[in-house]
Amino acid sequence: MTDAEQPPPTPLNATVVERVDHNPFQMVLRVRMDGESGNLGPFEPGQFTNLGLPPRDPAHASGSSGLVKRPYSIASAPAEPSVEFFLRLVDNGALTPLLWKLAVGDRLWMEQRTVGKFTLADVPDGKDLVMVSTGTGLAPFVSMLRHYRGTGRWNRMVMVHGVRIESDLGYRGELESLAQQDSQLVYLPVCSREPEPGPWQGMRGHVMAALEPEFYAKAVGAPLDPEQCQVFLCGNPQMIESVETQLAELGFRPHTRKNPGQIHKERYW
Ligand SMILES: Cc1cc2nc3c(=O)[nH]c(=O)nc-3n(C[C@H](O)[C@H](O)[C@H](O)COP(=O)(O)OP(=O)(O)OC[C@H]3O[C@@H](n4cnc5c(N)ncnc54)[C@H](O)[C@@H]3O)c2cc1C
Ligand SMILES: NC(=O)c1ccc[n+]([C@@H]2O[C@H](COP(=O)([O-])OP(=O)(O)OC[C@H]3O[C@@H](n4cnc5c(N)ncnc54)[C@H](OP(=O)(O)O)[C@@H]3O)[C@@H](O)[C@H]2O)c1
Incomplete structure (x- = not known):
């Protein structure tokens, strides 16, 4: 496939609505999905989704998406009006240095689908x-x-x-x-x-x-x-x-x- 035939990159579909830095290497980022609810679909606390941005190096892109994508646990509860992430800057990482450049109002990609079995599903009450x-x-x-x-x-x-x-x-x-x-x-x-x-x-x-x-x-x-x-x-x-x-x-x-x-x-x- 030539460059001209590459599929277009996955469109960015979400917006940063809040950013709180704890120190230069750690922050909480709140993200709103495009659309009325601003949220993901229903999910089980403990699950994760993926965040993505256009990479600095095209070799970092995941599949043919044109974005570098990584999984992140969701810190917010399902009923909250946006989705919260607790993030650590990894030196020389492919995605986190790009996430660190984001400010409120900036765009990124967030996967609507949530996954993972690290939940309370198998744990009885009490x-x-x-x-x-x-x-x-x-x-x-x-x-x-x-x-x-x-x-x-x-x-x-x-x-x-x-x-x-x-x-x-x-x-x-x-x-x-x-x-x-x-x-x-x-x-x-x-x-x-x-x-x-x-x-x-x-x-x-x-x-x-x-x-x-x-x-x-x-x-x-x-x-x-x-x-x-x-x-x-x-x-x-x-x-x-x-x-x-x-x-x-x-x-x-x-x-x-x-x-x-x-x-x-x-x-x-
Ligand atoms: C299920 C799941 C949930 C996750 N949830 C979170 C989350 O909520 N918050 C969060 O900050 N990260 C989370 N991560 C890690 C995240 O997916 C990325 O791996 C991380 O942000 C680094 O991405 P990067 O592209 O900057 O680094 P990459 O270029 O992918 O380099 C990653 C490499 O850096 C090293 N490394 C050092 N410290 C870390 C670290 N803290 N996390 C990952 N790799 C590290 C490892 O050797 C790793 O192979 C999760 C990972 C998984 C598998
Ligand atoms: N540029 C910077 O100055 C800077 C600063 C902070 C973080 N970072 C980046 O952030 C990444 C992740 O840092 P992080 O602090 O979130 O995670 P981390 O390195 O996993 O450290 C978190 C805690 O886990 C502890 N730990 C390490 N090995 C353990 C083990 N075998 N058993 C139990 N506890 C253990 C650490 O103790 P120890 O103190 O003994 O390791 C620390 O208390 C780093 O790899 C680095 O890329 C960069």
């Missing part, structure tokens, strides 16, 4: 949900919390969020304020690279520190027990491996529909 994330891996849990909070969907939700530095603790205000009002929500932020001594007074190290049985039982007021807990792991694939190994010693097993267990996983790379 469990203790232990949501463990690194970096922007918090996003699917924000969507679940916003959608299901107050419905009796869980007995407890324990949000363990591991980041490098304090300003990476996206959604901290929302989570701290909800945890103050709601005894079913426990928020355990962990920082790995805050200087010591320094202003950070919270937990240091990796998320595994918050899952040490004695620490967990004291912080949460209940044991980390595979009979009662379902664990969701999202973000850095090495964290997912480390936590899976740690929890195997307590009797936790990966979940599949065929072999039900207690560990659900979403690897970001």
Whole structure:
């Protein structure tokens, strides 16, 4: 096919309606789909969709779309009037440096279809949900919390969020304020690279520190027990491996529909 015969690129179909930068490498972006609702169709909290932009290097384009596309977990609840994403700038990445150039009013592509099985679909009501994330891996849990909070969907939700530095603790205000009002929500932020001594007074190290049985039982007021807990792991694939190994010693097993267990996983790379 010659250049003249290339199919036209997928049209941009969405607009940035809000951008909040937490630091130079992390932001929350709100996007409205063209059309009356501004939203995606109905989706299950925990699912993801794709964002795309014309690439700097045509070799980065996905298929014949003419756009570089990547999957992103949805942080908003299905009923919200636009779609929220929690994003990390990846140095030399194909898409994120382009997303970082966007301002309110700018256009991008958002896939209408949502996908993914990292949801509560296989989890019965009344469990203790232990949501463990690194970096922007918090996003699917924000969507679940916003959608299901107050419905009796869980007995407890324990949000363990591991980041490098304090300003990476996206959604901290929302989570701290909800945890103050709601005894079913426990928020355990962990920082790995805050200087010591320094202003950070919270937990240091990796998320595994918050899952040490004695620490967990004291912080949460209940044991980390595979009979009662379902664990969701999202973000850095090495964290997912480390936590899976740690929890195997307590009797936790990966979940599949065929072999039900207690560990659900979403690897970001
Ligand atoms: C199901 C799913 C949901 C995702 N949801 C989110 C989300 O909500 N927020 C978000 O910021 N990202 C999310 N990602 C990652 C996202 O799809 C992109 O991979 C990321 O934004 C980098 O894209 P890029 O084109 O800039 O980098 P690329 O050119 O694709 O380079 C990616 C490479 O950078 C490295 N890398 C370092 N840090 C990260 C990181 N945090 N994420 C991905 N790769 C990294 C990896 O080695 C990876 O192979 C998700 C990924 C998956 C599979
Ligand atoms: N240019 C910059 O200065 C800059 C700054 C920040 C981020 N970035 C980009 O952003 C990308 C992603 O950064 P991110 O901070 O969101 O994600 P990340 O590198 O996955 O770090 C998030 C948290 O996960 C921890 N972690 C790493 N390996 C782990 C393991 N095996 N088990 C448990 N926890 C583990 C990290 O601890 P550790 O501190 O021990 O790694 C950190 O606390 C980087 O790869 C980089 O491209 C760039």
